[in-house]
Amino acid sequence: AQRVTQPEKLLSVFKGAPVELKCNYSYSGSPELFWYVQYSRQRLQLLLRHISRESIKGFTADLNKGETSFHLKKPFAQEEDSAMYYCALSASGGYNKLIFGAGTRLAVHP
């Protein structure tokens, strides 16, 4: 079965500290993984996708097929990074049929 697991409901850090939001997936095919972010009172928006191998707002994520993980990392957290982060898997390639994890709320304290 296709599944995305985000083990932490809440991650609380201080400004300037490193951040790692964990994401593990279960999928028998070749996965397409994404991170979406939802800031307070805003809609869900794409943060980054593994095929782009890009860094957005200082965040990076590397797909580790051996560990079936796609953890989101940032070396120095900022207060404006406080938001809800969702890891998502595309079950049929491309952007179709996204399967979302439960989400992790990141709280960055001054």
Added chain:
Amino acid sequence: GAVVSQHPSWVICKSGTSVKIECRSLDFQATTMFWYRQFPKQSLMLMATSNEGSKATYEQGVEKDKFLINHASLTLSTLTVTSAHPEDSSFYICSASGRSGADTQYFGPGTRLTVL
């Protein structure tokens, strides 16, 4: 660019009535639209995928006769919750993408439905 709107943003209705939610892509043609449901403090669950001009594809466990989806144009999809009951109360979110879904999904702001 790539803005998706939903209307209404919130709605309260009586049990047994039907409610229609609109999802519009404002500045691009959305070949594919997706409807999600989100319960409080839970993740988004895909309900159905709709392609313009064809019938929606529903996820397992989603009643197609209860959640009617119409995608009549490249900029508009509607979700109608028929004979709503309190357990249908939820946050409904749509997303839209071009090129038959093989493109970034842009999300609407969501519609909060409360059934009394």
